[in-house]
Amino acid sequence: MNDDYLWDGSGEPDPEIQKLESTLARFRHEGQAPEFPEIVGMPRLRFWQRFAPSQWSFGLAAATAAVLFMAAFGILRWSQKLNTTSGAGWDVESVSGTPRVESTAFGKNTGTAKLGVGQTLVTDSHSKANISIADIGTVNIEPNTRLRLVAGGSGHNRLALDRGTIHAYIWASPGEFTVDTPSALAVDLGCAYTLQVDDSGAGLLRTKLGWVGFKLEGHEAFIPAGAVCATRPKIGPGTPYFDDASASFRETLTKFDFAASTPDERSTELSKILAEARQRDALTVWHLLARADESERGSVYDRMATLVPPPAGVTREGILHLDQRMLDLWWNQLGLGDVSLWRIWERSWSPAKT
Amino acid sequence: MTTTPAPETTGDSSLVLAAREGDRTAFGGLYARYARMVHGILLARVPASDVDDLVQDVFLRAMPKLCDLRDAARFGPWLAAITRNRANDYYRQTRAVAALTESLPEDEEELPASNTAPDAEAAVILTFVRCLPDAYRETLILRLVEGMTGPEIAARTGLTPGSVRVNLHRGMQQLREKLSQVSRGGAIPADSDGGRNSAAQKKNALRRRNEP
Numbered sequence: 001m002n003d004d005y006l007w008d009g010s011g012e013p014d015p016e017i018q019k020l021e022s023t024l025a026r027f028r029h030e031g032q033a034p035e036f037p038e039i040v041g042m043p044r045l046r047f048w049q050r051f052a053p054s055q056w057s058f059g060l061a062a063a064t065a066a067v068l069f070m071a072a073f074g075i076l077r078w079s080q081k082l083n084t085t086s087g088a089g090w091d092v093e094s095v096s097g098t099p100r101v102e103s104t105a106f107g108k109n110t111g112t113a114k115l116g117v118g119q120t121l122v123t124d125s126h127s128k129a130n131i132s133i134a135d136i137g138t139v140n141i142e143p144n145t146r147l148r149l150v151a152g153g154s155g156h157n158r159l160a161l162d163r164g165t166i167h168a169y170i171w172a173s174p175g176e177f178t179v180d181t182p183s184a185l186a187v188d189l190g191c192a193y194t195l196q197v198d199d200s201g202a203g204l205l206r207t208k209l210g211w212v213g214f215k216l217e218g219h220e221a222f223i224p225a226g227a228v229c230a231t232r233p234k235i236g237p238g239t240p241y242f243d244d245a246s247a248s249f250r251e252t253l254t255k256f257d258f259a260a261s262t263p264d265e266r267s268t269e270l271s272k273i274l275a276e277a278r279q280r281d282a283l284t285v286w287h288l289l290a291r292a293d294e295s296e297r298g299s300v301y302d303r304m305a306t307l308v309p310p311p312a313g314v315t316r317e318g319i320l321h322l323d324q325r326m327l328d329l330w331w332n333q334l335g336l337g338d339v340s341l342w343r344i345w346e347r348s349w350s351p352a353k354t
Numbered sequence: 355m356t357t358t359p360a361p362e363t364t365g366d367s368s369l370v371l372a373a374r375e376g377d378r379t380a381f382g383g384l385y386a387r388y389a390r391m392v393h394g395i396l397l398a399r400v401p402a403s404d405v406d407d408l409v410q411d412v413f414l415r416a417m418p419k420l421c422d423l424r425d426a427a428r429f430g431p432w433l434a435a436i437t438r439n440r441a442n443d444y445y446r447q448t449r450a451v452a453a454l455t456e457s458l459p460e461d462e463e464e465l466p467a468s469n470t471a472p473d474a475e476a477a478v479i480l481t482f483v484r485c486l487p488d489a490y491r492e493t494l495i496l497r498l499v500e501g502m503t504g505p506e507i508a509a510r511t512g513l514t515p516g517s518v519r520v521n522l523h524r525g526m527q528q529l530r531e532k533l534s535q536v537s538r539g540g541a542i543p544a545d546s547d548g549g550r551n552s553a554a555q556k557k558n559a560l561r562r563r564n565e566p
Contacts, residue, residue: 003523006497007504016530017498023476024483024499027402029393033385034410036378036417174520338527344520 003340089114090131090152097127099141115149122146123164133157136177137170150180161203165196174341183231187213189341191225201233206243211337214240221287224336232258239287242280249276253284256291263293270296274303282307282334289330290322308333370426373417385413388430391510392437394496398484399441402477412440431512482532483525490525493518 004011091112098105099113100122106113115121115131123129123145131139136157141147145164151157159166160180170177170188177188182201186193191210197203205212211224216236223229229240238257241250255261256269270292277285285304292300301319304310310319310326311333318326328339366387372380392412396405416436423432483491483498496502496511504522508515 003519003526006522006526007519009503017526020479020498020529021501023479024495025501026476027397027480027499029390029406029409029500031389031393031406031409033382033389034413036381036385036413174524176517338523341520341524344516344523 089116089119090133090149091115092121093130093132095128095130095140097124097143099123099127099129117149117152120146120148133177137168139169140167142166161195161197163197163199165194167194168192175344181231183233183235184214184216184219184237187215187342189213189222189337193223203231205229205231213342220342222331222337222339222342224283227283230254230257239284239291241284245278245281245284246276249273249281252276266293267296270300274299277303277307279307283336286327286331286334289319289327294320304330366429367426370420370423370429374420381413381417384429388433388510389413390500390502391430391434391496391507394500394502395434395437395492396441397480397499398488398492398495399438400444402480404444408440408444412437415440428512430510434511479533482529485532486525486528489517489521490528493521494525494529497522 005014006017092099092101092106092115093112094106094108094110096108098107100106101113101115102119104113121129121131121141123141123143125143128143129141131141133139133152139159142165145166146162147164147166148160148162149158150160157177158180159178162182166179168177168179168188169192174189175187179186179195181195181197181203183197183203186195186205189211191212192208193210193212194206194208195203196205205214205223206228207223207225209225211222214221214223214229214231214237216231219236221229221237221240223240226242226244227240228243230238232238235258239253241253245253252269252272256266256273259265261269270288273288274285282304285300285307288300289297289304297320298316301316308330310316311329314326314329319330328343331337331339366384369380369383369387373384389409392409393405396408396412400408412433416433419436423429480495480499483494485491486494493507493513496507497504502510504518505515507513508518511518513521
């Protein structure tokens with residue numbers, strides 16, 4: 001959907017938005033500027049302005065300068081030693097046991113710790129922690145987890161999960177919270193989800209609310225509520241599926257995504273997946289459009305069309321050529337989320353931001 | 355609505371510096387530039403009947419604090435933060451006030467005095483906007499009520515244009531869904547607390563976002 005009119009009033013006017021504008025205009029601010037009282041007490045003198053230089057003796061000035069220099073030097077050394085991150089850090093509290101930020105352990109009775117950019121949070125087999133991020137959400141950290149804060153603030157909040165399990169509950173705008181794993185980048189698109197990474201770097205993402213985007217280079221997956229998606233190092237995200245799919249369906253999908261199958265085996269696996277796909281497995285089948293070999297894409301298209309008829313503007317030929325606009329139109333037809341959110345995030349996001 | 359270019363905020367610095375020196379005209383200039391933003395942020399959080407008074411109160415509170423503003427060019431985001439804090443204070447001071455939208459038919463305080471059909475419709479729509487998550491409702495009110503464009507909202511509030519665009523898009527999507535529920539005769543959601551109950555608000559925000 002073109003939202004130029006909503007954005008800046010350009011483009012073709014949207015009648016629904018125009019009606020909302022005219023209806024809500026009665027609440028618009030119309031007030032005139034009041035008569036402001038005299039602004040008293042300004043300009044307020046800064047700290048150093050309160051001391052008139054003319055009143056200083058040379059000796060006092062020299063002594064003060066020396067003290068200030070030593071204090072500044074001390075603070076600098078202290079900050080370098082501790083790599084302090086106040087301001088950019090996130091508050092971490094212990095839920096149980098003694099998690100560590102870098103080498104500093106903290107417990108329930110020692111208050112919150114600060115996880116600064118570049119620092120690592122580790123929980124052992126007995127400890128759990130909780131990160132609260134103002135205006136972003138909360139992240140619960142399970143035992144045996146290791147994560148790092150890669151970036152924080154300014155609409156760009158990024159963790160790296162090296163291993164373990166986190167539960168993220170995010171209320172920030174879509175795309176503002178991301179989690180790196182060794183095998184894919186998880187992008188919050190408005191959701192609550194659980195992300196697990198094992199020691200090999202393989203991951204599993206399970207969405208509880210909203211939806212999540214999973215990405216490795218050009219490989220992407222959208223995981224709506226109730227769905228699961230696995231990732232593997234050097235391969236990236238597999239094909240998402242709803243967690244109530246049959247065991248047979250899931251096993252075959254795992255083979256299709258990650259096993260070193262021969263072309264014939266792969267073709268057999270794809271046929272089995274398509275045959276077993278239920279109506280709601282259109283989620284999985286849509287993803288297979290881009291993952292199936294070109295020679296098999298026609299059969300995926302046919303199955304997808306029986307589950308969710310292609311909307312206007314989507315043609316078989318276009319899909320067989322992986323026309324991005326048509327794929328997006330068809331995705332939106334599933335009612336699982338507006339893919340334009342993802343495209344906006346993609347345009348605005350760059351790994352260099354970190 | 356006509357297209358308007360992104361507003362200049364560079365002149366803010368000179369107005370802020372002049373206002374710091376006691377120039378009331380300069381402060382009036384800041385009021386003229388930012389009153390709609392302040393009004394919209396408040397309208398997203400407090401009863402409409404109290405918003406006008408609070409707008410003036412926000413500016414009166416901001417005046418003596420101008421000297422604390424380190425970067426004069428960041429006046430907009432600074433004022434937006436003061437406004438949000440003022441809205442929170444409002445509820446701390448008036449805890450006895452009933453919830454804004456606990457039950458829409460009883461939400462008479464939002465209905466303008468004339469209570470005509472268009473007024474009631476506007477109040478209902480405003481209530482629905484207020485049911486949206488914080489970021490969406492604030493941005494949508496600035497756009498739909500105050501008539502600010504996306505670039506203008508970004509420049510005034512300090513949000514990135516990308517965030518504003520996403521907030522507008524997603525907020526509008528959720529608003530359409532809520533309005534279509536009503537037109538289909540569905541239940542009117544009564545899940546907004548006006549932004550006062552943080553825990554419930556977060557829970558509601560998560561629940562609302564279950565519709566990607």
